[in-house]
Structure formats: C-alpha cells, structure tokens
Amino acid sequence: MQSNLPHLQSIFTADCVIFGFNEGELKVLLIERNEYPFKDWWGLPGFFVEHNETIDDAVKRILLEHTGLKGIYMEQLYTFGDLKRHPQGRIITVAYYAMLRLEAVNINPKPSTNYVRKAQWHPLNNLPELAFDHRNIIEKSIEKIRRKVSHSPIAFELLPEKFTLTQLQQLYEAIWDKKLDKRNFRKKMLKYNVLKELDEKQKGVSYRAAKLYKFDKRKYNKIFKNELNFS
Amino acid sequence: MQSNLPHLQSIFTADCVIFGFNEGELKVLLIERNEYPFKDWWGLPGFFVEHNETIDDAVKRILLEHTGLKGIYMEQLYTFGDLKRHPQGRIITVAYYAMLRLEAVNINPKPSTNYVRKAQWHPLNNLPELAFDHRNIIEKSIEKIRRKVSHSPIAFELLPEKFTLTQLQQLYEAIWDKKLDKRNFRKKMLKYNVLKELDEKQKGVSYRAAKLYKFDKRKYNKIFKNELNFS
DNA sequence: ATATAAGGTGTATTTCTTACACTATTGCTA
DNA sequence: TAGCAATAGTGTAAGAAATACACCTTATAT
Numbered sequence: 001m002q003s004n005l006p007h008l009q010s011i012f013t014a015d016c017v018i019f020g021f022n023e024g025e026l027k028v029l030l031i032e033r034n035e036y037p038f039k040d041w042w043g044l045p046g047f048f049v050e051h052n053e054t055i056d057d058a059v060k061r062i063l064l065e066h067t068g069l070k071g072i073y074m075e076q077l078y079t080f081g082d083l084k085r086h087p088q089g090r091i092i093t094v095a096y097y098a099m100l101r102l103e104a105v106n107i108n109p110k111p112s113t114n115y116v117r118k119a120q121w122h123p124l125n126n127l128p129e130l131a132f133d134h135r136n137i138i139e140k141s142i143e144k145i146r147r148k149v150s151h152s153p154i155a156f157e158l159l160p161e162k163f164t165l166t167q168l169q170q171l172y173e174a175i176w177d178k179k180l181d182k183r184n185f186r187k188k189m190l191k192y193n194v195l196k197e198l199d200e201k202q203k204g205v206s207y208r209a210a211k212l213y214k215f216d217k218r219k220y221n222k223i224f225k226n227e228l229n230f231s
Numbered sequence: 232m233q234s235n236l237p238h239l240q241s242i243f244t245a246d247c248v249i250f251g252f253n254e255g256e257l258k259v260l261l262i263e264r265n266e267y268p269f270k271d272w273w274g275l276p277g278f279f280v281e282h283n284e285t286i287d288d289a290v291k292r293i294l295l296e297h298t299g300l301k302g303i304y305m306e307q308l309y310t311f312g313d314l315k316r317h318p319q320g321r322i323i324t325v326a327y328y329a330m331l332r333l334e335a336v337n338i339n340p341k342p343s344t345n346y347v348r349k350a351q352w353h354p355l356n357n358l359p360e361l362a363f364d365h366r367n368i369i370e371k372s373i374e375k376i377r378r379k380v381s382h383s384p385i386a387f388e389l390l391p392e393k394f395t396l397t398q399l400q401q402l403y404e405a406i407w408d409k410k411l412d413k414r415n416f417r418k419k420m421l422k423y424n425v426l427k428e429l430d431e432k433q434k435g436v437s438y439r440a441a442k443l444y445k446f447d448k449r450k451y452n453k454i455f456k457n458e459l460n461f462s
Numbered sequence: 463a464t465a466t467a468a469g470g471t472g473t474a475t476t477t478c479t480t481a482c483a484c485t486a487t488t489g490c491t492a
Numbered sequence: 493t494a495g496c497a498a499t500a501g502t503g504t505a506a507g508a509a510a511t512a513c514a515c516c517t518t519a520t521a522t
Binding site for chain 2: 478479480481482483486487488489490
C-alpha cells in the first residue's frame with residue numbers, strides 16, 4: 001500500500017439516548033443547552049467526536065461531561081445524516097442508547113462543560129420540544145428497545161437490583177405500551193429460570209408487601225447461549 | 232436561534248454490503264479497487280459522501296457508480312469508526328446492506344468510476360482478503376440478516392420471482408448455516424399463508440420437477456401489520 | 463373491625479414445535 | 493424399455509408453549 005496519502009479529517013457528533021424507569025414510567029435523560037445552536041432548548045447529551053478517539057469512547061466522554069454518568073454501556077443505534085438536521089451544515093450524528101437503573105445513578109446537577117446548563121430526567125410520554133432531530137432519534141430508540149426486549153433480558157437493566165414481579169410487568173407494559181395478563185406474565189418469567197426469589201419483601205407500602213426478586217445473571221449465562229424470547 | 236454560525240464540514244464514507252443467493256450459496260458483491268489505499272485489493276463498494284447529499288442518497292449513487300446497480304433499497308447497518316480502520320486518518324464509514332435477486336440484476340462489468348476496476352459476486356464462504364475493515368463489516372451484516380430473517384420475510388428478496396420450496400429452504404439453511412427438516416419447514420411456511428402456489432413447474436431438471444411458488448406481498452401486507460416469525 | 467389496595471395462585475383449551483420415513487415422479491442410461 | 497438416480501411431496505403423534513380467565517390472601521390505615 002502506498003504511504004504519504006493526504007490526511008483527511010472528519011467532523012461529526014455523537015448523541016446519547018439514556019432510558020430510565022421510575023414510578024411506572026419510562027424516562028429519558030435530557031440536557032438543557034447553553035450554546036448555539038438551540039441555546040436554551042432541551043436536547044440529548046451529545047457533542048463533536050474528537051479526531052483521536054473512537055465513536056464508542058467519544059460517546060462515553062460526552063455523557064460523562066454532560067451528566068456525570070460514568071461506566072455506562074451504550075450501544076450504537078443509528079447514524080442520522082439529513083441535510084437539514086443541523087444549522088451549521090450537514091453534520092451527521094451517530095446515536096447511541098443505554099438503559100439504566102435510574103435510582104442507582106447520580107446525575108451531576110452541574111455539568112463539567114459550559115455547553116450544558118443541566119441534565120434532567122423527562123417522562124417519555126411528556127417530552128419538551130427538542131433541539132435538532134432529537135425527537136426523531138428518541139423515537140427510533142424506543143422502537144429499537146421494543147424489538148430488543150423481545151429476545152434479550154435488557155429490561156433488567158432498567159430495574160433496581162431487587163424488584164417485584166409487578167414492577168417487572170409494569171416495565172414491559174411501559175415498553176410495549178400495552179397491558180399484560182398477570183398470571184401468564186409471572187408463569188412465563190418464572191419458567192425462564194433467570195429470576196432468583198429473595199427472602200425479602202417490599203417495604204414502605206400500605207398494602208400487602210410483594211416478594212423481591214433479583215435477576216440471576218449466572219443462571220442466565222449458563223442456560224442461554226444466545227437469545228431468550230420474552231414477548 | 233442565532234444565525235451566522237460557522238459552517239462545518241464532514242468527511243466520511245458509505246459502504247454497501249450486497250447479498251445475493253445462487254446455486255445454494257450466499258454471495259456478496261465485491262469490487263476490485265483501482266486506487267490507493269488498498270489499490271488492487273477486493274473490497275466493498277464504497278466511497279466518500281458528498282456535502283450536499285444524504286447518506287441514503289450517497290450510498291445509492293456509490294453503488295450505481297461502482298456496479299451499475301440502480302433502484303436497490305438498502306438499509307443502514309452500522310457506523311464503523313475505529314481509529315486505525317483507514318490509513319488516511321480516522322475516517323468513519325456508514326455501512327448499508329441489501330439483499331437482491333442475483334439473477335434479476337446486471338452487474339456493470341465496466342464501472343463508471345476510475346476508482347474501481349470491476350465488480351463481481353463472491354461466495355460468502357470463500358472471500359478474498361479484503362481492504363480496510365470490510366471483512367468485519369460483512370460479518371456484522373450476516374449477523375444482522377440472521378436476526379432480521381427471523382421476523383420479517385426478507386428472504387424472498389433473495390430468490391427469483393418464482394421459486395421452489397426447496398430453494399426457499401436452502402436459502403434459510405444458508406443464512407442460518409444449519410439443516411432444517413423438510414416437512415416441518417414446508418408446513419410452517421405454508422401456514423403463514425404468504426406463498427402463492429403457481430400452475431407451473433420447474434424446468435430443465437433431470438428429476439421430478441418441483442412446483443413453483445411466488446411470494447404474495449398483498450396477502451402479507453393484509454395479514455401482518457408488523458412482524459412474522461420465521462424461525 | 464373493617465375497608466382498601468395490591469399480592470398471589472391453577473386449569474383447561476388451543477396453538478405451535480418437533481421428530482420421524484416412505485411413496486411418487488421425472489429424466490437418463492445401459 | 494427397465495431400472496436407476498435424484499429430488500418432490502406428504503401426515504401423525506407427542507410434547508411444549510400460549511392464552512383466557514376469577515378468586516382468595518395479606519398488610520396497612522382508619
């Protein structure tokens with residue numbers, strides 16, 4: 001191969017769609033922008049990728065700078081490249097998504113970058129108007145997790161470590177936006193044999209407390225080489 | 232929103248993974264490169280995206296210039312951005328894939344661009360050494376179509392308009408790289424009710440000729456709002 | 463003590479999946 | 493032209509999974 005080829009640059013951004021689940025609702029983590037374009041608007045955590053970092057690294061760095069979140073595993077979703085999506089020219093963006101335990105993480109109220117004023121969870125069903133094509137990116141993400149949740153146990157990533165079967169069911173209902181049958185749901189979930197029943201009950205509720213369960217990752221890895229079928 | 236923002240550029244490429252099916256084998260369309268880097272190597276059809284075209288448009292244009300193929304519907308697969316994937320610097324590439332009826336299309340033996348010497352089908356199980364990270368891109372594509380073929384009838388895109396059930400079965404066997412039971416396969420396929428039996432038989436074979444079938448897209452669209460489950 | 467609110471449980475029916483082997487048809491060739 | 497070679501085409505029984513459906517239990521609050 002010939003050397004001394006011209007060195008080319010590339011300028012593009014990476015955006016993060018971070019899902020959480022709380023009080024029976026799916027939430028998305030948004031930031032309030034402190035810079036043009038779309039100054040003062042809400043949008044996804046996202047920024048330019050540097051020349052010397054992979055996209056995977058960039059998206060982690062950006063999430064950390066914007067929200068304080070660290071060590072989150074994100075998956076690539078899609079690359080958006082409409083000509084009009086960015087006012088400064090055709091800037092493509094590579095979008096990533098992740099699902100996490102909302103109550104197990106701390107959002108930094110004061111981001112480490114001046115480009116962002118603050119980060120905040122917003123219910124998926126009641127989003128503000130968003131910068132760029134971020135609304136569209138979120139919609140694509142939710143379609144993705146709907147497909148993904150059918151054959152892989154990602155839903156557990158959204159729940160606290162110890163959860164009740166009702167919480168688990170509510171999560172599936174929120175993702176699919178439809179009601180499920182309680183008995184059939186439990187039968188199916190328990191049959192997969194990836195839940196570990198704990199000797200512990202819910203606390204602080206004013207009705208009969210439910211048993212708590214844990215997702216048993218070891219059992220899961222043993223039993224399923226490839227894919228489950230939660231649907 | 233403030234105007235007079237600086238105008239930014241972006242330099243990146245788009246690559247095409249085009250699958251065909253023929254003689255019981257999956258094939259990929261490769262081009263022989265006529266330019267540095269990787270001059271004389273085989274690789275995927277792919278090139279730089281212009282500033283005034285969407286990625287979707289670019290990938291269509293590039294495929295046409297490299298192979299003569301027109302009007303092919305491609306879906307985005309993934310964006311690859313390793314630091315070392317391109318010798319001219321960190322050039323990311325947005326990969327697309329498509330499946331098509333190999334015998335229904337004509338590959339242009341003389342590409343309309345000087346960057347490419349010729350285009351040719353190669354069996355997936357016997358690929359030459361490839362430029363850049365194109366091997367990796369092809370592997371990701373085959374994983375994608377394996378997942379996709381389980382819940383959507385894309386396999387029909389690879390077959391000639393009229394096909395036998397054995398051909399259909401061989402295609403699924405090639406995609407999943409495993410043998411299927413003939414009786415169960417036929418039962419399941421016919422039950423979905425998206426095949427139309429024709430009054431016609433295979434010709435030119437030296438054994439009992441098989442019935443020909445067509446994929447009935449109208450039936451499909453009527454019956455299934457969302458997804459099938461071919462698995 | 464009673465009301466409230468959610469937890470927790472089983473069965474019958476239907477549908478889907480799987481495993482499995484022989485006869486039928488056509489063209490070729492000795 | 494007999495028969496061989498090669499693939500087409502077909503059914504059933506058993507087990508697994510999906511679905512539809514309603515009532516009693518338990519903890520807390522008043």
